[in-house]
Amino acid sequence: MTEKLYDKDSYIKQFTATVISCEEYFDNFAVVLSKTAFFPEGGGQGSDRGFLDNAKVLDVQIKDDEIIHITDKALPVSAEVTGVIDFERRFDFMQQHSGEHIVSGVAHRLYGCENVGFHLGEDIVTLDFDKPLSKEQISQIEKQSNKAVFENRAFYTYYPDKETLRNLVYRSKKEIEGDIRIVEIEGVDMCACCAPHVKNSGEIGLIKLLGVENLRGGVRIELKCGDRALSDYNEKYENIKAISAKLCTKQNETADAVLKLCEQISNLKFEITSLKKEMLEKKVNAFSPEKSVTALFEDGLEIKELQHLADALYKKCGGIRAVFSQSEKRIFLCNLCV
Numbered sequence: 001m002t003e004k005l006y007d008k009d010s011y012i013k014q015f016t017a018t019v020i021s022c023e024e025y026f027d028n029f030a031v032v033l034s035k036t037a038f039f040p041e042g043g044g045q046g047s048d049r050g051f052l053d054n055a056k057v058l059d060v061q062i063k064d065d066e067i068i069h070i071t072d073k074a075l076p077v078s079a080e081v082t083g084v085i086d087f088e089r090r091f092d093f094m095q096q097h098s099g100e101h102i103v104s105g106v107a108h109r110l111y112g113c114e115n116v117g118f119h120l121g122e123d124i125v126t127l128d129f130d131k132p133l134s135k136e137q138i139s140q141i142e143k144q145s146n147k148a149v150f151e152n153r154a155f156y157t158y159y160p161d162k163e164t165l166r167n168l169v170y171r172s173k174k175e176i177e178g179d180i181r182i183v184e185i186e187g188v189d190m191c192a193c194c195a196p197h198v199k200n201s202g203e204i205g206l207i208k209l210l211g212v213e214n215l216r217g218g219v220r221i222e223l224k225c226g227d228r229a230l231s232d233y234n235e236k237y238e239n240i241k242a243i244s245a246k247l248c249t250k251q252n253e254t255a256d257a258v259l260k261l262c263e264q265i266s267n268l269k270f271e272i273t274s275l276k277k278e279m280l281e282k283k284v285n286a287f288s289p290e291k292s293v294t295a296l297f298e299d300g301l302e303i304k305e306l307q308h309l310a311d312a313l314y315k316k317c318g319g320i321r322a323v324f325s326q327s328e329k330r331i332f333l334c335n336l337c338v
């Protein structure tokens with residue numbers, strides 16, 4: 001059983017431990033240490049990354065309370081090694097996971113939602129609730145969650161004894177065997193969880209809910225917290241800035257301006273189609289009905305328009321006809337038949 005340093009302190013960035021075993025694992029190595037600050041994959045969250053001396057930690061898994069570090073280099077058994085956590089990645093995961101606890105706690109308190117799914121990856125975080133939620137309800141959850149951030153609520157993690165646990169009301173995704181670790185957010189939520197969390201909710205930064213979709217009678221919500229929310233804001237801001245400059249409109253009026261533009265494009269397309277139809281009819285009328293072989297090159301036609309031209313020519317002239325068109329760097333050939 002590996003001693004879990006991350007369990008007691010999620011801010012440990014460096015530690016020393018003894019190598020208990022090191023075995024070949026496909027093209028890499030599986031290393032077990034006496035203790036570790038590396039959080040293994042579990043509960044919907046990816047594992048930590050970093051180094052054990054000069055060996056890169058590629059993945060961390062837990063099996064029967066033994067934590068296995070997958071490394072790119074072998075480490076000598078019984079040696080003392082220094083582990084260094086990629087803390088930028090770890091803190092990002094802490095922000096997302098702690099943010100998820102606040103959102104789930106608020107959704108539970110306000111609307112009786114149960115969190116039935118959670119995925120925390122490098123690019124995307126999603127949480128699933130068992131109940132459908134309206135736009136207004138989601139907006140309320142987001143507002144109350146951010147309020148809990150602004151109030152800088154304390155996070156506590158502990159293993160209550162059986163008696164205390166019996167009297168505790170806490171959220172849990174499944175029945176957990178063995179000791180239960182409780183993550184309590186002062187006045188906001190209480191949930192069984194084994195992952196590292198922030199000390200105070202202020203460290204989470206902004207909580208933003210995005211991309212809501214209906215899923216198995218409930219909803220799946222995409223979540224961005226802290227730096228991810230800031231990056232998302234910056235990316236969208238740059239996009240809106242570029243669109244508003246191009247359309248010569250205010251940034252908060254770009255949606256209306258784009259809708260108007262789409263309407264104009266649609267009207268123009270309709271006009272172009274009518275004009276093209278008129279022009280093609282004139283072309284077909286210019287052909288002599290006695291001409292049995294017809295070949296025509298007409299640039300800029302879509303495949304449907306080309307088909308229409310070929311049909312009209314066939315009706316007028318019969319015989320063999322081939323119609324070619326070059327559009328968007330492609331050449332179409334339509335209806336070559338007797």
Ligand SMILES: [Zn+2]
Pocket residue numbers: 043097101192193194195
């Ligand atoms: Zn959790």
